[in-house]
Amino acid sequence: DTAVSQTPKYLVTQMGNDKSIKCEQNLGHDTMYWYKQDSKKFLKIMFSYNNKELIINETVPNRFSPKSPDKAHLNLHINSLELGDSAVYFCASSRRPGSPYNSPLHFGNGTRLTVT
């Protein structure tokens, strides 16, 4: 069984469109994250939720909006997609107390977003 699953794996869309990426974890973790991996392979935190509460909200455009309907799900909605949004987006989760420094991260397989 997949521990952290995100869909879709690939997403190709045109500029200006709105798209969503879904993430679900079945590990019983309380904290979930969205990371963006750019062309230089740096992983950059975008958002983190702990028990459905937003705890990290890095400087990302307002076009990006996370939604956590419950602690097992953290979806990422992107409005008005731009060329620069093309990247690989990773969902991850960790256990209580939600601090990644004392809990291993479990990653999804990534969603490769290409904006044309």
Next chain:
Amino acid sequence: KNEVEQSPQNLTAQEGEFITINCSYSVGISALHWLQQHPGGGIVSLFMLSSGKKKHGRLIATINIQEKHSSLHITASHPRDSAVYICAGGMDSNYQLIWGAGTKLIIKP
């Protein structure tokens, strides 16, 4: 200068060689993570350590808190070890990890 520095950036070795990847950090961290990103893109957490040494199979991770340095060793390397290895430091003050740029390892048969 990144607060977490990895070296080397790229490493090519022959199968069977002993591999060492280094990670140095300039900030106070409470734990150091080592992760592996496969060529297919998936990311796997290998180790999380705050002191001493951990071993899992052919992989060994060590950390020296005083010297702010960690190493990842691979014994009897195999082509399937080819991947990008990333270290990241976890801070006490917040929920964030500070990421290294990764080391791309290629093991040739």
